[in-house]
Amino acid sequence: MKKFLVLFGSFLFLSFSSTEIKPYRKGIDFFKGTYLEALEKAKVENKPVFLDVYASWCGPCKKLKKTTFKDEAVGEYFNKNFICIAIDGETEEGSAIIDKYRVRSYPTLIIADYEGNMRTKTTGFLKPHILINFGKRIIP
Template sequence: MKKILILFITLLFFSFTSTETRPYKKGIDFFKGNYMEALDKARKENKPVFLDVYASWCGPCKKLKKTTFKDEAVGEYFNKNFICIAIDGDTEEGVAIINKYNVRSYPTLIIADYEGNMRTKTTGFVKPHILINFGKRIVP
């Protein structure tokens, strides 16, 4: 009887803690590909590009990825209105982006049109509501 009770409690516990039963919160869905491919996708969808220029060793960059970029409202707004891409500034492609947009610190967040012309940029860690307001400078 004791084993059955333990089994029942264990099954009950897992049924309530299963990830399938919890509401799923989705943040920014970053494009998997290079910057030129992201611009092409943006052109086809008639959207601007949201570009996160980061470094793997950067503390504020890691905090953005763990918090702001995972925020549900941020994801909803940016996924609807932009083609989002994150590029490591320490890569060959990243160096080209740094030179093109005059990036001087990490993270640098850039909004560009689908031709790659910068519309606005900001640097450093930002909270979710600040990032949404940043995006609304270009897409109300």
Template sequence: MKKILLILSVFVVFASLYSFKTNEKATNNEVSFYDGSLKKAMTKAKKEKKMIFLDVYATWCGPCKLLKKTTFKDPELSDYFNKNFVSLEVDGEKGEGIEIVKKYQLKGYPSLVFIDSNGNVVNKTLGYYDGKELLEIVKGIK
């Protein structure tokens, strides 16, 4: 009888932990960034009939880090972005990022670029914005 109670107790503890983790993930809202190239993001955007949000950053950039730490975790902003955009983050000083900076004539970091699925710029902005400010900008271009 003691073994059965012990087994049940262990089961209840693990079930509770699993349930807590699942709920934690469900409430962890943040902008979901696509893991791929800009070309693949454009293909995905066309298929899903969405625009592309491009966050061009540099690893040394303080405002870029602040965007990731705060703005991109704003629940209202992330919900809107995840429903309406294929979001892509690119280091502007490495790999494909170097060409993206040239192509879109970006002047600094963070550069936030909104493009259609064909790669045409709809809007671009430079600098840090909190969630509410960025959401206002975005809703103005849709």
């Protein structure tokens, strides 16, 4: 009888506790591939490209990845409106991007059209609402 009461009490407790499942919070979904492949995808989808040029040792770059890029509102806006890609500036591909866009510091955030023409750029750590406003310079 004691086991039954414990089991029944546990069942009642669980049935009245919150079973709300919170949706998975997703930030920016970065394209896995090369910058040229991202431009091709952008052309097919008729979207601009959001490019994060970073370095693995860069503190503000790490902070962007851990906070701003994981923000739900940032993810919703950028995933809907851009093809997003992050490129390590200290790779061969990154070196070409640094030359093309005259990157002088990390992180550098660039919005380019699908032909690779830069539309706007900014540098440094940005809070989520500031990053969204940066994107809205191109897509209101």
